[in-house]
Amino acid sequence: MPVSSSAHQWLLIWAARRMSADGFLLRGFEAPAEQAGSWNRLPAPFTLKGVQPDAWGERACDSLLAFAEAKTAGDIDTKHTRAQLRVFGFTHLANDPRPCPLYVAIPRSCAGLLDRVLADLELISAPHIVRLHIPDIFLSER
Helix, strand or coil: CCCCCCHHHHHHHHHHHHHHHCCEEEEEECCCCCHHHHHHHHHHHCCCEEEEECCEEECCCCCCCCEEECCHHCCCCHHHHHHHHHHHHHHHHCCCCCCCCCEEEEHHHHHHHHHHHHHCCCCCCCCCEEEEECHHHHCCCC
16 A cells, blocks of 8 residues: 555544544544554455545444544645545435445645545535645645
8 A cells, every 4th residue: 555645644634533532433544644543453444436545433422433634735626636525525324314424534735626626526515524624834745
């Protein structure tokens, strides 16, 4: 598996931490991420309709699933990302009409770009899309 950039790893950590804080137990995680600790020992996320999330989790109280995506500046407006957001943004369990939450962590400077992509996909106002705008300085190598 190719090693992701430090910025991608940090974005994924932010998304995974937020999912966890919202009551989701991580069940799959795209490793390795130096900062991920025990999450690195989780299996790789499953593939759904041809795309794979960076992480996924399950909430014990209602068995709802959630997905996490970390997107660096150059990876937000791509065909692959649009396919991922289209699949994960409209996924719900067969016995539950609620859409599965989708956590999307991006550099704060890219919020407008993500807005355009989500608007194109008709997900801009979706309450189950949890956007995490991480300050760019937290993602810098310096």
